[in-house]
Amino acid sequence: MTKKLKKSELKRVMVTGATTPIGERLCRSLLADDRVGHVLAIGPDSGAEEMPFSHDDRLTYRQFDLSRNRHVRQMLFGIAKDLKIEVIMHISMHRSMTAKGSRVHALNVDSLRSMIDLSGRHPTIKRLVLKSDVAVYQVQRDLPVLITESHPLNMGGGAPQWVRDRVEADVLACTHMGLSPLEITVLRTAEVLAPGTGSQLLDFLASPVCFRPLGYDPMLNLLSLNDAVRALEMACFAKQSTTIVNIPGADTLPLSSCIERWGRVSVPLPGFALAPLYKARQRLRGTEFSYGANRRRFHYASVPDGSRAAEQFGYLPEHPIHWPTPLS
Amino acid sequence: MLLTPKIARRLAKTLLPTEVMDWAGSLEISDNGHGFDPFGLHPSFAALGLGLCWKLHHDYFRVLSYGVENIPTESGAIIAANHSGTIPTDAMMLWADVLIQTRRIPRPIADHFVPSLPWLGVLFARSGMVGGSRGNAKALLSVDELLMIFPEGVGGIGKNSKLAYQLQKWHLGHTELAIRHSVPIVPTAIIGPEEQMPQIGQINSIGKLFGLPYMPIPLTPLPLPVRYHIHYGEPIPVHLKYKPEDADNPDVVREAAEDVRRSVELLIKNGLSTRKNIFE
Numbered sequence: 001m002t003k004k005l006k007k008s009e010l011k012r013v014m015v016t017g018a019t020t021p022i023g024e025r026l027c028r029s030l031l032a033d034d035r036v037g038h039v040l041a042i043g044p045d046s047g048a049e050e051m052p053f054s055h056d057d058r059l060t061y062r063q064f065d066l067s068r069n070r071h072v073r074q075m076l077f078g079i080a081k082d083l084k085i086e087v088i089m090h091i092s093m094h095r096s097m098t099a100k101g102s103r104v105h106a107l108n109v110d111s112l113r114s115m116i117d118l119s120g121r122h123p124t125i126k127r128l129v130l131k132s133d134v135a136v137y138q139v140q141r142d143l144p145v146l147i148t149e150s151h152p153l154n155m156g157g158g159a160p161q162w163v164r165d166r167v168e169a170d171v172l173a174c175t176h177m178g179l180s181p182l183e184i185t186v187l188r189t190a191e192v193l194a195p196g197t198g199s200q201l202l203d204f205l206a207s208p209v210c211f212r213p214l215g216y217d218p219m220l221n222l223l224s225l226n227d228a229v230r231a232l233e234m235a236c237f238a239k240q241s242t243t244i245v246n247i248p249g250a251d252t253l254p255l256s257s258c259i260e261r262w263g264r265v266s267v268p269l270p271g272f273a274l275a276p277l278y279k280a281r282q283r284l285r286g287t288e289f290s291y292g293a294n295r296r297r298f299h300y301a302s303v304p305d306g307s308r309a310a311e312q313f314g315y316l317p318e319h320p321i322h323w324p325t326p327l328s
Numbered sequence: 329m330l331l332t333p334k335i336a337r338r339l340a341k342t343l344l345p346t347e348v349m350d351w352a353g354s355l356e357i358s359d360n361g362h363g364f365d366p367f368g369l370h371p372s373f374a375a376l377g378l379g380l381c382w383k384l385h386h387d388y389f390r391v392l393s394y395g396v397e398n399i400p401t402e403s404g405a406i407i408a409a410n411h412s413g414t415i416p417t418d419a420m421m422l423w424a425d426v427l428i429q430t431r432r433i434p435r436p437i438a439d440h441f442v443p444s445l446p447w448l449g450v451l452f453a454r455s456g457m458v459g460g461s462r463g464n465a466k467a468l469l470s471v472d473e474l475l476m477i478f479p480e481g482v483g484g485i486g487k488n489s490k491l492a493y494q495l496q497k498w499h500l501g502h503t504e505l506a507i508r509h510s511v512p513i514v515p516t517a518i519i520g521p522e523e524q525m526p527q528i529g530q531i532n533s534i535g536k537l538f539g540l541p542y543m544p545i546p547l548t549p550l551p552l553p554v555r556y557h558i559h560y561g562e563p564i565p566v567h568l569k570y571k572p573e574d575a576d577n578p579d580v581v582r583e584a585a586e587d588v589r590r591s592v593e594l595l596i597k598n599g600l601s602t603r604k605n606i607f608e
Contacts (some may be wrong), residue, residue: 142440144463145367151463215446219368252360254368256330261362266330300443301453303366305467320361327362 010037012124013236014085016066016111017092019043021196022131024051025229026089031055035237040083042066042075042092066092067106072114076122084124087236088115091131093169095198097162097288108165113172120180127183129235131228132170134188134221134246134304135163139296145219146305149188149244160293174244183241187231190223190249190304193321197225203289205262211277212298214268217256219301223249226319234313243312246304250317255298261323271299333363336454337372343379348428352378355433358471364454367435367464373454374433381424384417388553389520391421395560396429404472404511405563407434408502408588410495410596411484413521413551414544418485421556422476422518423456435468436476441541462501469509477502479585482541486530492522493596495589503566503585508575512563513588517595519559523606524551554606559595564588 013030017023018041030036031053041051041061051061062079064071080088090112094104112130119125138152153167170186177184193199201222204210231247259266269277278291291298309315341349352375357365364370385391399407409422419436426434433456443449443459458464468475478484483496506513526547535543566584574580 141444141459142461144461144467145458146463146467148463215450217368217450219364219366221366250361252366253362253364256332257362257364260332268330301366301368 005035007037011035011087011236012038012040012083012085013087013089014040014042014080014083015089015091016042017090018051018061019045020091020095021194021225022192022228022232023091025225026091026232027051027059028053029229029233030236031058033233038083040080040085066111067103069110069114072111073118076115076118076125081122081124086124087127087129088119088125089129089131089232089236090115091232093131093166093198094162095196097160097198097200097290097293098282100161104161105165109168109172112169116173116176116180116182116184119182125182127185127236127241128173129185129187129232130169130173131232132173132186132188133166134190134302136167136170136188137302137304139300139302141300145301146303147246148305149246149308160290163293177242177244185235185238185241186244187235187247188244188304189228189231189247190221192225192228192249193222193251194225198288200289200294201258203287204294205259205264206287207281208264209267210259210264211267211269211274212255212259213271213274216271216299217254218297218299219252219254219303220258220297221248221303222251222253222258222321223247223317224251224319224321227317230318231309231313231315234315238313240312243308245309245312245315246306247309247315248304248306248317250320252303261325261327263325271295274298333370333372336370336376340372340375340379344375344382348378348382349375351431352427355431357433366467367456367458368450368453369433369435369456370454371433373451374427374456377451377455378424378427381420385421385424385428389417389421389556390553391425391556391558393425393429393558393560395562398514398560398562399426399430399432400474400512400514400563401430401432402472404469404474404509405514406469406475406477406502406506406511407514407516407560408477408479408592409516409518410493410592411478411480412487412492412518413485414525414527414546415551416485417524417551418518418521418556419476419478421521422516422558425558426474426476430474432474434474434476437465439482439541460501462505465501465505466509469505469511475502475505479588486527486542486544489522489526493600495593495596498585498589500581500585503588504575504581506566507570507581507584508572510567510572512565512567514563515561515588515591515595517559517561517592517599518556519596519599519603520554520556520606521551524554552606555608557599557603559599561591561595564591
């Protein structure tokens with residue numbers, strides 16, 4: 001039987017990006033955890049004053065625009081200080097691949113920089129957990145299939161802002177490890193195949209016919225929403241805090257099987273035809289999938305290695321994705 | 329047409345004798361939930377790979393193998409062999425032979441360009457091949473897989489006939505891996521492929537166009553039906569002789585690699601002395 005914690009021992013957690021599917025699930029999960037005293041949910045929407053679930057007054061929602069430095073300061077030294085927040089779960093990143101510009105960069109990178117700087121001298125904040133992405137890793141033919149945390153990052157200047165910002169945010173957090181009094185945990189999660197998470201693959205699978213590179217069928221690893229939230233919650237309570245870990249999902253399968261399991265038709269086409277085809281689709285239908293950003297992982301296998309997460313957090317993927325089509 | 333595991337299994341059934349398909353159809357792998365391992369290996373494709381090699385192994389190259397008891401049946405190990413023959417049929421025959429003899433799927437470590445070859449890269453990966461990076465080898469050895477490495481690399485397979493049975497530059501990676509991960513090395517000599525497809529030259533510029541390290545100009549359009557003799561030597565217990573941290577000592581690694589090279593050389597010498605002619 002677990003010992004009931006005193007009120008002062010309960011964790012007080014702030015979740016940025018709380019109105020996203022991951023953020024909302026994380027808030028629910030934290031509120032269901034009796035080790036959590038209070039959850040401060042931060043989102044960009046003013047209408048979400050009440051999160052759509054019961055919380056016994058253990059939840060506070062506030063609207064802040066994290067792309068503005070002034071708002072970050074007000075948030076940390078205002079409501080976060082008043083509520084004695086100890087842990088920041090930072091999952092707020094622009095999810096759209098097509099979104100570009102300085103405001104997007106400010107949300108993705110500058111907000112994190114401000115949070116790390118300000119939290120260093122904050123009276124109550126002790127830990128920051130950043131939800132990063134395996135998209136920060138370089139994928140190429142001469143690199144290992146199984147990606148460990150020391151795998152090279154995608155520093156290519158030609159990468160889209162969506163990737164560059166994630167790499168910059170990840171590196172920013174990593175360079176402050178040990179230098180800031182803050183305990184920093186970076187979770188490089190596999191792609192979460194769920195609506196509203198900014199999943200490129202989900203957008204790719206939205207078409208009834210999915211075109212993939214002829215002659216290639218790389219292995220992919222995908223994470224379910226439930227496992228992503230479990231990993232974040234584990235990081236919130238982990239003893240080992242200043243660390244970088246990969247969070248793989250329970251599904252490792254080739255791209256062709258992924259298309260098949262999603263109930264779509266797979267049509268292989270020469271690689272050179274795919275970029276203009278998907279660019280035209282993006283322009284005509286306003287979709288998000290960018291072949292250019294996914295070209296390498298559509299050719300070469302890349303599977304995150306979760307052994308460090310298992311060792312440090314006890315994390316093992318438990319919830320496979322609910323595929324619409326059963327395994328044949 | 330998409331080659332699915334189901335189709336691969338059906339094709340394997342048509343290519344393999346029933347008694348072989350009985351065990352080849354139920355090979356064990358570390359399945360990640362969808363029938364594949366993280367590197368893309370699938371048992372049905374491994375069975376298809378064996379099916380494609382079967383006729384070549386049994387009827388065309390008529391492979392004879394010696395010392396199969398030297399291949400570990402369960403634990404991790406590295407099979408280090410000489411490489412020759414202009415096209416990599418020696419790797420295919422060694423892969424098939426180890427699978428037939430031990431019913432373990434060996435994991436060939438291929439040069440970087442192989443996984444990037446369309447279709448072939450996928451078929452090879454489904455049959456167990458992985459790209460030649462330290463990370464891949466480490467991951468496989470940590471789960472006791474049987475690795476297949478050709479320390480000469482492209483230098484061995486691409487050499488001309490004048491250099492037949494002379495080992496080329498012997499790379500050290502296999503020894504470093506074996507010491508670091510405490511596994512033995514099985515030195516192996518493949519006799520026969522040197523004579524299968526003599527080269528009269530190479531056009532490297534055309535090879536590069538297709539992502540290949542070289543484009544051979546062979547004397548014969550197809551490999552000759554030479555007989556392959558595969559000699560598995562006694563395992564070299566580098567894991568007992570050295571500590572894992574010795575893998576960081578270049579002198580130790582060089583010395584151990586030289587032991588392996590000498591063993592392969594001796595196996596080649598003995599194999600050649602007992603062979604009557606290239607077809608027997």
